[in-house]
Amino acid sequence: MKRVWLSRNLVILTLVSLTQDAASDLLYPLLPILLTGVIGAAPLALGLIEGCAEAAAGFAKLYSGKYSDRIGRKPFVIAGYSLAGVGKALVVVATSWPLVFFGRVTDRIGKGMRSSPRDALIHDSVPKEHLGKAFGFHRSGDNLGAVIGPALALLGLAVLNDDVRAVAKWALIPALLSGLLTLFIKDSFKKPTSEKVAESKSYKIPKEIKFPIATLVAIQLTNIPDALLLLRLHQIGFTTKEVVLSYMLFSFVTMLGAYPAGLIADKLNPKLVYAIGLFAFAVGYISLGLTENHTVAIFAIIIYGLFPALTDGVGKAWIASLSPDNHRGKIQGIYQSSMNFAILGAGIWGGALWSSGAIQWPLVVAGAGAAIGAIVLLVIRPLRVQP
16 A cells, blocks of 8 residues: 555644644744843853753653664653653743743753654654655644744733733643644554664764765754844834734744645755755855845844755755664654754854944854855755665
């Protein structure tokens, strides 16, 4: 019997991600204003918090991916989404930046616990020739949540007279729903024999897989956390509602582009699609770094929205297509955790160099780095591996 690509697990996992992202992206565009405006922290604190949160997610991804190959995917998915809800609760009640730090780290540890096992479960649930399409579908649903979240934030700001903290508490409702939906996932995982566990412990990732991972991680060092981009909008005169609306527009573009990007990657070459995404990153970052004009800034946000659409799902599908079945979680964990550690570096250097000047040079430098990375990605010829 021919397996369909739109499997039950893929639909449920997409709904889980949609509701969780509605929670995350209701809260996320409010975070820079909550942290620097309400609590009074410096931009460096924002960069440090986001960078460390991504690093925490990276450590969690590294271990959850590996152990999900041995004990199953579902326990990590349930625990990860539940822990993320706890982290969000800590952020919305925080009155000092260290508690925001602790909440964001907790939230991202939850993300790290679920991400690699979830992506391995998606791979387990769909035919290999449709991986790009499946990951694109999941990313589109994920980003639909990222549109709904800011829309709810805008509604809340209007109803609650711009009370940022009160609106942030609304994020707890979709976060709870997301955790409940994970209970309906079916894990097709089969416990490996002791021989396979021993093999897994001694497994070394071949250079044919290390090469694309290392290349993408090096490029990721330019990826300053999006919270600093939202802070840039606030600095050039966007109101809180306009910042949230801009983030919703960004997520809407990503939602529209993610599924077609997966289809194209399946038919052509994921490396080409990823490189185009990096060029979109470069245009968006450089434009935001140089302009104070609101129209140009909105145009930059739209272009930048193509970056995650063309890279997030495509990158995961690319690495998944190279991974042997019994090491898929481990390799996804190494890939995704390494990307998170790169964002830590970007968050620290971006936050440290951030200024209140007319030009934000960290964004310009990051955009130039992404453009160089795109060219490198198009020029190099990665080794091929047969899983």
